[in-house]
Every structure is written in structure tokens, then in C-alpha cells.
Amino acid sequence: MMEAERSPRVALVILALAMGAFAIGTAEFAAMSLVPFFARDLGLTEPQAGHAISAYALGVVVGAPIIAVLSARIARRPLLMGLMALFAAGNGLSALADSYGVLLACRFVAGLPHGAYFGIAALVAASQVAPERRAQSVAWVMTGLTVATVIGVPAANALGQVLGWRSGFIIVAVLALLTVALVFLFAPHQPADRNASPMRELGALRRPQVILTLLVGAIGFGGLFCVYTYVASTLIQVTGVQEATVPLVLAVFGGGMTAGNLFWAWLADRIGTRSAVIALAVSAGSCALFPFAAGNLWALVPVVTVIGFAGGWGTVLQARLMTVAGDAQALAAAAHHSAFNFANALGPWLGGLAITAGWGLPATGWIGTALSLAGLAVLVLTLVLLQRQQPSLAIPA
16 A cells, blocks of 8 residues: 555655646646637638647657756745746746747746746656555556546536637646645645756756656657547547537546556566557557548547556656756656657657648547557667666566
8 A cells, every 4th residue: 555545644745746737737738629619600611720739748848848947946845836837837827828929939838837837746656655566656646647547538528619729728727726825734844955946857867877868758659649639630620529528538538548557567566667668559559450440430439548547657757857867856756747848749740740741530549559669669668778788687677
């Protein structure tokens, strides 16, 4: 049993941090599910609307390392509160956007605090439990994100259909403000590390294992995002379902991701990063089935569920980065989410190119397969190099 389960105080800390993850997950994935609706409202093609997803992701890519480096000497609790306040502002402004350009700018701003929040939250969660429970403690925080795909995203999508897509971003802003309050009430006071410095944090980028691990996420997660960004459009235009059915399928995807998040973390605490090898192989296989299943709802639902399940391996890389980053923990933890959201930009962009080229919406599955396999190849290379450096290592970190 996790220490968080034995200690009410630790459980409240995890809950506060997970609420932020829930807000971020709702924003990130709900925006993807609302692509058909704000495309229609703003007079955009769906590949153009997909660029709003990429703008948010690029905000994460830029913001995570910069904030992590510049905030090295800021205490974690006020830092978390400030990050979520900025996140609330970015999403509130997104709800007010009246043009394509303004929406892109607001999504970029909303993405800036995303990676730094997750990175710092992961460090706080890990500090509350024994080292051998580190992956699972991070997984419990990340469960907020995956539960968002079960509850927050379908709810935002359903409200978006009834009240307009702007309501989805308003919900996220409210959740972010709630997180600020919960972090203030329950997060532990952890003084800033007096020895921390921007240069020490940047030292993480000199470690080959850190760079390779980030590259795995930057490529490998692209498969998930390529398919998920256009799954609502595929359901409506290819599968032929009613719009009211879309939130139900999104909830099924979220259920798969939630289960995967906990399963891959549990497996990582036993066999290390090799659990991610299995996850990427499953991701590649399920994405390859997507084009064949797209025309039938009953075939598509289990495929989407497995894609979500396979996509829950982010905590494996997060825990690995904590191991290989040495004393540059903040930057490594935040950079994980830069990599994750580089994939969030890469996947939709490549999927949009395939759609624009006339390959059709189901072709996103083939792009997803290629990205998953490319990430798998980099991961295998990473583990081979580690094994050569540490031949006695039985289970890679």
C-alpha cells in the first residue's frame, strides 16, 4: 500500500496536486475534442483548428525549461500557486478569443506553466513517499490528468455542444483557481534550495541519458496525440455517429488511459523503464488497427480504449528522469512535459498534413504507428547504451 494511502496528510497533498493535473488534463484533451466546434465557429479547416492544439503544446515546450531554470530558488508551494494562476488566466482569455490569431496566442500563454507545474508537482509528490514508491506517487498525481479524460473532457465536450466551445475553457479556468486554493491549504512548505541555481539545473542537459529519455517522449507520445486530436472528427465524419456519442467514446479512451497510468507505474517499480518498451509496442499496434476500425463504432471503441491504455506510460519516463538527472531535478522533471507536448505539437501537425494530402482521417492511425515505433527505437537505443555503461545493472532505471 502506498504511503499516501496510509497518511491522510500525504493523501491531501496528492489530492491538491492531482486537482491541478485534472485542470490541465481537461484543458489539453478537451481542446482536442472541441476542434470540430471552434473550427466551425471561427471559419477554419480542421487542420487549421488543430494548430491551436500545437500552439498550446509549443507553449509547454518553451515554458517548462525556462520557468524551471528561472525559478530554481523559489519555494515550491508559492511557485505551484503562481503557475496555476497563470494557467487560469490563459484559459480564461482563450474563452474570450474572437479570432484565429488571438486564440493561438491565448493557447500559447495557457501552455507556458503546464510543464513546470507537473515537474514541480512530481517532485513534491515523490518527496512525500519512500524512494521505491516514487513512480506510483507520481502516477497518483498524474491520475488527475487521466481522470480528466474520463470526466473533465467528456463534460467539457458535452457542454461545448450545448453552450458553445468557449464554456470548456471557462470550466478549466475555474478548476485552476480551485487548485490554487487547495495547494495553499494542503501542499507542504518546502523552502527553496539555497544551493540551486540556473546553471545547476541546465547541467541536466549535459547528461546523454536525460536527452535520450526526453527524445523518447518527444517522438513516442506523438502517436497518441496524432490519433486523439482527430478522433472526434473521425467519429462524426467517418464512423458516422451523432455528436452526442462523441463524449462517451472520449470517456472510454480516458478510462483506458487512467488504467494504463496506474498499471505502467506499477510495472515500472518492478522492471524499470523496460515497461515503456512494452507500452510503446502496444501503442504502435493499436494505432495500426485504428484505420481498419474507423468505419464501425463497435470496432473503434476497443481500439481507442487500448490506445488510451498504452498512452499512460508518461510516469515511467518521469520517474526515469528523476533517476538520471542527478541534482538537476526541477529542469529534468519539467522538461519531460516539454517533450510530452512537443509530441502534442508534432502528432497533430503530421496528422493534419496527412489529412490535407487527401489520405483521410483514418490515416492518422498510420502516422501514430510510425511515431510510436520511432519512439520505441530511441528507447531501445537508450537502454542498450545504459547497459553498456553499467553492465551489472539487472533492471534499467
